[in-house]
Amino acid sequence: MNRELDNRIRVFRAEHRLSQTDLAELIGVSRKTISTIEVGRFVPSTVIALKIARHFGVPVEDIFSLKEPDA
Amino acid sequence: MSQHESIPQFQDRFLQRTAVGVLCLAGGYAASAGQFLVGEGPAQVLDVLDLAFALAAVAMVLPPFVKLLRLRRSDEWACANTEGFVGEVFRTACVRTFTLMFVLLVLAEPLSDRFLLQLPTNFFVNVILAVTLAMFSLSFLLLNRDDDEDEEDPAG
Numbered sequence: 680m681n682r683e684l685d686n687r688i689r690v691f692r693a694e695h696r697l698s699q700t701d702l703a704e705l706i707g708v709s710r711k712t713i714s715t716i717e718v719g720r721f722v723p724s725t726v727i728a729l730k731i732a733r734h735f736g737v738p739v740e741d742i743f744s745l746k747e748p749d750a
Numbered sequence: 751m752s753q754h755e756s757i758p759q760f761q762d763r764f765l766q767r768t769a770v771g772v773l774c775l776a777g778g779y780a781a782s783a784g785q786f787l788v789g790e791g792p793a794q795v796l797d798v799l800d801l802a803f804a805l806a807a808v809a810m811v812l813p814p815f816v817k818l819l820r821l822r823r824s825d826e827w828a829c830a831n832t833e834g835f836v837g838e839v840f841r842t843a844c845v846r847t848f849t850l851m852f853v854l855l856v857l858a859e860p861l862s863d864r865f866l867l868q869l870p871t872n873f874f875v876n877v878i879l880a881v882t883l884a885m886f887s888l889s890f891l892l893l894n895r896d897d898d899e900d901e902e903d904p905a906g
Contacts, residue, residue: 703756704756707756707757708834712836715835721838723833
């Protein structure tokens with residue numbers, strides 16, 4: 680898991696009833712790219728992050744956020 | 751390539767097949783290096799093995815490469831994103847391989863000069879190529895392995 684970046688792609692996918700393959704084809708990446716972003720193995724480029732946000736019609740910060748440091 | 755395979759899916763598959771092909775090449779170079787260490791009989795076997803590895807490498811990479819050349823002219827290819835996970839893994843494996851090759855060359859230089867004088871330069875070249883190509887391929891396959899990120903039911 681990436682220690683700094685959180686994402687809510689899975690939540691948005693569920694809301695829009697999209698599979699990883701569906702989202703990957705809509706964004707123009709492979710399914711593996713989506714799945715590894717979701718589990719935090721891969722930090723996407725700015726372009727991919729913006730494409731995902733644009734697809735769901737939300738600001739990129741609604742999908743990607745920095746994890747809060749431990750208190 | 752399946753009928754519904756997207757360009758990014760094809761790119762991933764091409765890189766995966768390239769990595770396996772590179773592993774075959776590594777086997778070929780290892781067989782070539784081995785020929786300097788064994789007698790004439792086993793060397794002939796290794797020579798055949800070398801050829802078999804080379805043919806396997808071509809068989810792995812050539813079909814998708816031909817497809818790639820055709821697809822590169824398409825509009826869909828121009829729009830495809832090349833910044834995906836597998837591409838990143840490929841670049842990481844390349845960097846690791848370059849580093850390892852540099853270290854091996856530095857180590858091989860004194861070895862070939864002082865201790866292994868009876869072995870020709872070709873042996874060292876083959877060994878270094880075999881190790882670095884194997885490192886590239888295994889590094890790629892390890893980083894690209896499937897874990898727990900399988901497709902899930904969107905309704906679930």
